[in-house]
Amino acid sequence: MSFLARRLGFYLLTAWAAITLNFLIPRLMPGDPVELLVARMKGNVDPAAIDAMRRAFGISDASVWQQYLDYLGNLAQGELGRSITFFPTEVSTVIADSLPWTVGLVGVATLISYVVGTSLGVLAAWKRGTWMDGVLPAATFMHAVPYFWVALALVFVFGVTLQWFPVSRAYGLDVMPGLTGEFAGSVVYHAALPAVTIVIASMADRILGMRNVMVTTLGEDYVVMAEAKGLTSRRVMWAYAARNAILPNITSFALSLGFVVGGSVLTEIVFSYPGIGSMLLKGVENEDFPLMQGIFLVISLAVLVANFLADLAYVVLDPRTRQESE
Amino acid sequence: MIVLEGRNLTKHFTAARGPRGRFGKRPPVRAVEDVSIALRAGTVSALVGESGCGKSTVARLLAQVCPATSGEVLLRGEPVRAHRGAAFRDYRRQVQLIFQDPFASLNPFHRVRYHLARPLRIHGHVRSDAHEQELIAELLERVSLTPVEQFMDKLPHELSGGQRQRVAIARALAVRPVALIADEPVSMLDVSIRLGVLRLLEKLADESGLALLYITHDIASARYFAEDITVMYAGRLIESGPSEALTQEARHPYTRLLLDSAPDPDRVTPPEATRHGEPPSLIDPPGGCRFHPRCPVALPVCSGEAPGRTELGEGRWTHCWQAESALTP
Amino acid sequence: AGCSSGGSGGSGGTAGSAPPLVIHAVDAGTFQEDFNPYHLEGVNFGTSGMIHETLMYFNKLKPGEITPWLALKHEWSDKGKSVTFTLRQGVKWTDGQPFTADDVAFTFQMLKDHPQLNRNALEIEGAKALAPDKVRVDFKNTSYAKLFNIAGNSPIVPKHLWEKQQDPATFTNPKPVGTGPYKLSKFSAQLYEMEKNPSYWQPGKPEVPVLRFPAYTANALQTALQQGEVDWAGAFVPDIEKIYVQGKPEQNKFYFPPEGVVALLPNLTHPILSKPEVRQAISLAVDRDKIVKVAERGYTKVAHPTGVPMPGGEAYVPPEYQAAAYKVDLAKAKELLKGVDPAKLKFTLLVPSPFTDWVNAAQLIREDLAKVGITVETRGVAFQDWVSKVGKGNFDLSIRATASGPTPYFQLRSMLHGSLFKPVGEAATGNYQRWKDAETDRLIDEYAATEDEAEQQRATQGLGKIMVEKLPTLPLFYSPSWSQFRTNKYTGWPSEQDPYAMPSPYTSPDAAVVLLHLKPAAK
C-alpha cells in the first residue's frame, strides 16, 4: 500500500500547510476586528472596554512563534477560538452548526453531478456524430457560467416567478429540526434549488472531461477488440471503455472538488443556506479572524479528506495501483 | 586505435515508481552490470541484444548523458572525470549520440538550420554568419540531403523519417566528434529506407575515421554493417567477436538462440520448437549467469556464479562456463 | 394567556386567539443561542426590551420625552456624580422572584467589574442598594449627560441567576429570565419564538401573544417581504413600492424616521479642505435633493444644516436657523473657489463598497463637484478598510453616519468634541474629520455639566450655529431608521403623527414599547 501511504503523507503535509497558512494569513494582513466592532457601535465604546475586548478575542502581543504554538495547541484540542461575529460563541460551535448543511448539500449535489455528468460524458463520446453532440456546446457554455448567476436565474424562474421552490434557508419555518419525515421533506424541498445550481454548474466539467478521456479510450485497442469480440454495445461502452476512462477522471474530479466547494460557497450565499459558505462570508465581512480561519481550515481539510477518498477509489478501481508494482 | 572505452561500467537505476522494499527503499534496476566495451577509430562496432537488455543505457553511459554507478569511461585512454564545465563540454564535442526515433530526436519547433547551427555555435566552430551557412550546407551535403537550400529551412515534420535521421546525423557531425554512438538508428524506419541510413553511417566511419558504435537488436544487420559484434543479455555482455565469425559460429548459447530465432527464409530446417521463457527482470536478476534459466545446456555451476570472460582468440571472447568445452560445434 | 380582548376569532387554540407576529430585526443566516443583553453582536434581538428591561425609556423621536419604566424616578446628587433611582414595586422576574434594588445594583456593579460589557463607557464607581426600592449609582465624573446610557440603555439582569456566572462576559444566558413583556419559548438555529409574560407588570399587556423571529439574510428578507411572510421588518428595500407595498399602502406601511445624520466628512487636516470657503463651496455644489431621491430612493430627507433631526429637534436648533435649508448655488460655489489653485481641487472620496446607497451618493457627489471644478475620485473599499482609513484620518473626503442619542447633543458631541480628536494615524472613535475648536468644546462641556434642560438646549443651539457657519462637517441626509410593518394583524404602530417610539424592530428597547402599543386588527 505504498501508494496510499505516500498519498496519506502528502495529505498530512498539505493539512499542515493549510493550518499554517491559516495562521499566517490574518497575521500578515492588516486590519483589526475590535476597531471594526467599535465602528459598528458608532463609537459608543470606552477605550478600556476596547482593550478588554481585544484580550477576549485572543489578540495578544506575544511573539508570533508563541502564538503559533498556542494556535497549534488549541487546534489539537479542537479549539478554534471564539467567533467575533457571534461572540462569545465558539467557532467550533458555529462550524458544527453549519457544516452538516454544507456537507449534505454539496455532497449530494456533487454525487449527482458526478454520476449524471460522467454518464452523459460517456454517452456523448459513444454517440459521437449523433444528436448527443448537442450536449457539447451546452456543456461548454455551462462550464463558463458563474455559479451565482445560475443560482440567481433559478431563483428568478423557480422561486420568484413560478414560486415552485423556496429560495432561502434550509428548512421551513414551521418545522422543528428532528428525525421526522416532515423535517426531512422540508430539508429536501429547500435543498432542491441550491443542489440543482451546483449540479448544473459543476456537471459541465464532468461531461467535457469524461467525454475527452472516453473518446481517447474508445480509440484504444482493447475497446476495438472488445467490439471485435462481438460483445454488446453496452458492455463495451461501460465495462471496457468507461471503466478505463473513469480512472484519469477520478483524479481530476477530486481536484475539482475544491472548485465545487468554492462555487457552493457562492450558491449558499445566494440561497441564504445556513452552511459554511454563508458563515465564511459573514466572517469576512466582520473581519472575524477566528471564524474565517476555522472555516477555511475545515473546508480545506474536508477537501483533503475527499481527495483521499478519491485516491482510495482509484486504488480500488485500478488494479495497476492495487498491485505493488507500477 | 581505441578512441572511446568503457571499463566495468555498471548502472543501477532507482526507479521513480514501483514497489518499495523494506525501510521504504526501492530496489534498484540493475540495468547494466560490469560492461567493458571499446570503440576504434574508423571502425563500426555493433552492440546487439534484445529489448530492455541495457543497450541504450550503455550508450548513455558512454556519452556521459547519465553518470555511471561504477566503472569509468576513457577517451583516448584518458579517464573522463569532469561532469561540468569546459572539460566536459570538450567531451561532449568528441562523443556524440544518434537516437533511435528520428521523430522524437528533433525538436519539432526548430528548423533544420537551427538544429545544425546550435552545436556549431556552442562549440565555437563558426566565425561568421556566412561561415555558419557554409558549414551547414557542407553538413547537409555530407548526409546527402540535397539540394541543400531546400532542406535548410524545413521543419522536422516536413521531412520523412529517413531524412530526419540524416539531419540527426548531421547534427551529431556538426560538433566534429571522434566517436559516434548510434542507438538503434534505423529500427523506427521502414525497411526500404534503412539501408540508406546505415550506408551513410558506414561511409562516415570509413571516410572520417569516426569510431562508431552501432546499437541494434537486429543481429543480421550488425553482420552486414559492423566489423565486430558484442552481444548483451540482461545487462551483461556475453560474447564478442568479428561479425562474420560470430554470426556464423556463435559460442554462447544465447547468441546461438538469437541467431536461430531470427527469421530467415533461407533456413532449411526450422529450429526445434521449445519454449524459452522470457527475459529476466532486471530488478531481481537470476544469480550466476543471467541466462541460465533459459539456457538449454545449463549446468549447476551456471546458477551459482557469474562466468568470467574467456578469451577465444581472434578477438573473440565469451562469458560462459562452457565456452571451450561442450559448445564448439 | 387568554386575557386578550377581542381579536380575530380563530380556532380555539391554547395560546389565545391572536396570531403570532413575525419579526425581522437583523440579518442573520442562523441564530446562535445567545441572550446576554450586554453582548455586542451575537446577542439575539429582543433580549433587551422584550426580556430584559431598562430603568427608563427615552423616546429619540421626541427628544426630552422620558417615560419611567422599571424606575419611577431618578435624582442626581453630588454635582452629577451620583444618581439615585426609585424603583417600581411589584415587578417580578419570569421565574417568580421579585425584582429589587439588588438586581439593579448588581447589574451596574457587573458593568464596572467587566469593562468589556460596559459598552456605554459609564464611569461607574460603585452601585449600592439603599432600600428594596432604592438604588444609588456613583460615577467618577459628572454624568448628567449619560442618563440615557445609564437608565435608558442598560438592561437589568437578575442577580440571583447571574451572580452564579463565573464570567458574565462569555455567559450566553440561554434561558433568559427577565422582567419584560415576553419570555423565550422556543429556540432553533433558524427561528426563535417568544411568548407573552403572563405576569407582566403592565396588566393586560402585551396583546400580541407570540413573537416569531425567523432568520433571514438580507436577500432572503426581500423575498419574504414580497411574499408577505414578515409582519414587521427593519430593512433597506431597494424598490419599496414593487417589493413591499405592492399597491396596498393602507396595509403595507412603512415609516423611516431620522436617526442620526449621514454627513460628507472633509478631512480637516487636508490643507485645502481645511479652508472653510472650500467646504462652503462643496456644500453649495452638492445637490442633496438628488442624492436623497436617487441614491436613497426618497426614503429619507435632506438633513437640516445643523444636522439636528427635524422635525422633533426644534428646541435644539438656534432660532435664526429654524427654517434654514440647503440650496444648490453653483455660481456662488465657483466664486468661493476663485482663490484656490484649481489643480489642487482633487480629492478622493472613500466609501465602503457594501453600502451601495452611499456608493451611489458618492457618484452623484462626484458629478456635482465636477460642475464647480473639483475633481473627485470615488473609491469603494471594503468595510473594514473604510473603518480603519476613516478612523485613522487617512482620507480626503468620506461619507459617514453619526451616532444618535435621545437628544441631538449625543450626535453633535460625537461629531465635534475635541476629546475625540486624534492625530492622523491614530484610530479615532468620533470626530473623524478632526475638528478642533475651543468654543465647540466649551459648549459640549457646558451641556454635560448641567441637569437643566433649558441650559442644555442652549448649549446645543450653540453647537448648531457652529455647524451652519463653520461647516466642520457637511450633513447630507438623515440616516433613516428602517421599519416596514403590516397592519393586517395588528394596528397601533408608531407614525409621523404619533411618534411614540422608534418604529424600527432593531432598536431596543423601543421595539418592546411598540409591541406594548399593538392591538389586534379588527376583522
Added chain:
Amino acid sequence: MKIKIGAGILVFFALMALLGPLLIGADPAATSDDGLQGPSAAHWLGTTQTGQDILTQIVYGARISMGVGLLSAVIATVFAVLVGLVGGYFGGAVDETLSVLTNIFLVLPALPLIIVLAGYLPQRGVASVAVVIAVTGWAWGARVLRAQTLSVRRRDFVQAARAGGEGPFRIVFFEILPVLLPVIATSFLATVVGAILAEAGLSFLGLADLSTVSWGSMLYFAQNGQALLIGAWWWFIPPGLCIALIGTGLALVNFGIDEIANPRLRTIKVRKARA
C-alpha cells in the same frame, strides 16, 4: 471551426473592451433620472436603479473583467511555467519541493482562499484582486506543465540537445518551452476563464472594488437592488451572459487547440459507410 467561433467571440469582446468606450464615450457610473428602464432605443439594455446605462456599464465592465482575467492569468501562467518547467526539468529535491507546493495549492479550495485573502486586502484595486486570484490559480497549470516537462525531458531531442552541449537554461526555454506552447496556451486560457469567474464571484460578494464597474460588480449591484424581485431581468442577465460567453469563447478556443493536438476529440459527421 470551434476555434473560429471561439476566437470570434473573443475578438468581439476584445474589440468591445478596447474600442467600445471610445464609441460610447459616456461615464459608466453616470446616473440619470430614468432609473430601472427596460431596454429601449435610448438605453439598448435598459438602466439600473440609479439610471446608469447598462450597455455602457457592460462595455466598460469588459475592460475590468477581461483585464483582471488576463492580468491574473499572465501572472499565474508565468509562475506555472517557471515552477512546472524548472521542477520538471531539474527533478530531484527542487522538483519534490515544488511539486508538493503545487499539489498543496491544487487541493486547497481556491475560492474560499481567495475570499479569505481578499477579505484582508487593504486595497481592493484591480491589480491586487488579480494578484490574489493568480496566487490561487497557478497550481493547475504548473502541474500539467510539470507532467509534460517530465515527458518532454525524456524525449530524445532534449537528450540530443544536452549531448550537443546546450546548457540547462537554453534547454528549458528554447527546447522544452516551445514544444509546450500549446499546453501553456490551453492552461493560460483556462486560467483566464477561472480568473474571470473568480473576479465575478469576488465582486458579487462585494469583496472587490465596487466603485469600478466590472461585470461582477454589476451583478453585485443588481443583486443589491433586488433586480430579480422587481423583474429587472435586463439588469442581471447581460453581465452574467457576458461572463458565460467569454468563458465559452475561451473554452472553445481551448477545445479547438486540444483537438488539433488530439484529433480524436473532434466531433465528426458520420458518413454512411458504403453509399
Added chain:
Amino acid sequence: MNVLEIRDLGVDYLSGSGVVHAVTDVSLDLRRGEILGLAGESGSGKSTLANAVARLLRPPAAITSGSVVYRRQDGSSLDLLALKREELRKFRWKELAVVFQSAMNSLNPVSPVGAQIDDVLRIHAPAMSRKERTERSVELLQRVGISADRRRSYPHELSGGMRQRAAIAIALALNPEIIIMDEPTTALDVVVQRDILHEIRALREEYGFAVVFITHDLSLLMEISDRIAIMYAGRVVETGTARGLHKAPRHPYTLGLLRSFPRLHGPREELLGIPGTPPDLRSLPPGCAFHPRCRLAVAECSSVLPVLTPGADGAVACLLNGGSGAGEEES
C-alpha cells in the same frame, strides 16, 4: 475452398487535408486453413484492410467499394459488409477473431485475463455454465502456455510474451474460422517471437483456422505463411506462395523488399533497398504508384495503372512482369 473472398475493396479516410485512399481495389482470397501473409511498408494499408474485413473501421474511415464474402464450410455464405449490427455482433469472434499488434493495448487493463475470455463465452455461448466457462478459460490458457493460476492476473502482471499468448487464447475461445493477426509479434524480441510463431503454427494444425498474418517483416512472413500478398500504397501488387515469392519475386517492389533484409547465413549478398520514400496516399503518382522509386520503370509506368494479373503461382500488378495495364491513365 475459400473461406473469405475480398473483391475490389476500397477504403478512404476522410481527413481534413484530403481523402486518403488507404485501400484501393483490393481483391484477395483466403483459403480455408491457410496462413496468408500480408506485407508492405508502413502506411501501405495493411491494417486498414484487415479492419475493413473485420468491420472494425471507425469514422473517418469509410468503405467506398467492393465486397467481402465469408463462406462457411456448409457452402452458405455471408456478405460481411452488409451485416446489420446484431448479425455482425453474432458473427464476430465466432467466425472471425482478431489479435492485435500490441497485446498490452488490446487487453482490458482493469480486467483479469480469465475474465476477458469469460466475457466472450458468456455472450456467445450462453448455454455454458459458469463452471464450464472457467474450465474452458483454463484450458485455453494452458493451451497457449499460460498456467491456470494466471487466470486471475491482470494484463500488467504478465510479461509481453504472455500477454500476446493470452490474446491468442482469447482469439481461440470460440474456435473461429479466421484469425486476423495484425503484427502480433512486432513488439516482442526475436526469441519470444520465435516461440509464439511456433505456437501459432501448432494451433493452426490443431484447430484448422485460417490466419491473415500482417507484418512488415517479409523474411518472417516467408517463414510462417503459406501464401503472401504484398501491398504498396493501398493496392496489392503481388501475391504468390511464400516459396515462390522468395525464389522468384516478380514485382520490383517485392524484390526491393526482399533485398532490404540482411541475411544471417550464407554469403553477404548485396543489399538493394528501395530509394526514395513511400508516397503520400492523398496524391498518388499517376500510373503505377511505385514507378518513382522503381529501378526498372519505363515510360509507360508513369501513365498506365497496372492491374493484378494472375500468373502461374499467384498474381502480379506490374507492366514489366506479365502484368497488364488497366487501360489509360487513371485519376
